[in-house]
Amino acid sequence: MAQGPFDGKTILITGGGGAIGRATAKRFLDDGAKLVLVDVNAQGLEAAASDLASPDRVQTHLSYLDSVAAAEVAVEKAGDGFHALVHLAGISLPDPEDYEDLDLFDRTIAANTRNAYALARVIERRGLGDASDTFRIVLASSMAYRRGGLDRVAYSSAKGAIAGMVRALSRRLAPRVHVNGIAPGIILTPMTEPIIKRRGDDLAREIPIQRYGRPTEVAGVIAFLCGPDASYVNGQIINIDGGTINS
Known part of the structure; x- marks a missing residue:
């Protein structure tokens, strides 16, 4: 049997129970x-694990990653061969009508950005990666940070913070660690269903490719960023939006 590019390597995926997380997990499993x-x-995690072949190569971990200590526990699960962190966890909710309500902003920052920072601190402290096998971090930003979500200021802000984090960490952690980000557009997932239902026709007309993205197409870019072909890619935010930003 031919070896895959990730044989012997462990990938930690946050948001692993989501649609993009599942597609990414399958891609990495297929690659060894x-x-x-x-x-x-918990239900999403269990469903994701049961959908995947090779259950002996899959661990699940229930966590809000709401502290450095919690991030440390998650990282410990990876054990030897820890090669990459793929941070997909996050929430996207419309801003509240109550102008005095800042709770959603705080929760959105925590669920998208604060947890990424906690994980990065653990990885930095552990000194992961070396000259022969650089550690990889891929953080999920969004098209929303480039265009601005009209009814999702909190989410757009959180994803903008992720972009800044990518650029800062890519300088701070190099050369042992390469840090990059992805900025998906409208991908067919449960998270985007309400947006597509409300504004689907208008959104579709803005996409040069004239369709929405698929989770597997995001997974392919993530696998590239974690693999040997991305050995000189660092500090980049890669759009996965069918050309929307450039149109």
């Missing part, structure tokens, strides 16, 4: 990796 899937949703 072992996985640690982290999510706040």
Whole structure:
């Protein structure tokens, strides 16, 4: 049997119970990796694990990643061969009508950005990666940070913070660690269903490719950023939006 590019390597995926998390997990499994899937949703985690072949190569971990200590526990699950962190965890909710309500902003920052920072601190402290096998971090931003979500200021702000984090960490952690980000557009997932239902026709007309993205198409870019072909890619935010930003 031919070796995959991630044989002997462990990938930690946050948001592993979501649609993009599942597609990414399957891609890495097909390429030989072992996985640690982290999510706040126990039911989603269980469903994700049961959908995947090779259950002996998949661990699940229920966590909000709400502190450095919690991030440390998640990282410990990866054990030897820990090669990459893929941070997909996050929430996207419309801003509240109550102008005095800042709770959603705080929760959105925590669920998208604060947890990424906690994980990065653990990885930095552990000194992961070396000259022969750089550690990889891929953080999920969004098209929303480039265009601005009309009714999702909190979410757009959180994803903008992720972009800044990518650029800062890519300088701070190099050369042992390469840090990059992805900025998906409208991908067919449960998270985007309400947006597509409300504004689907208008959104579709803005996409040059004239369709929405698929989770597997995001997974392919993530696998590239974690693999050997991305050995000189660092500090980049890659759009996965069918050309929307450039149109």
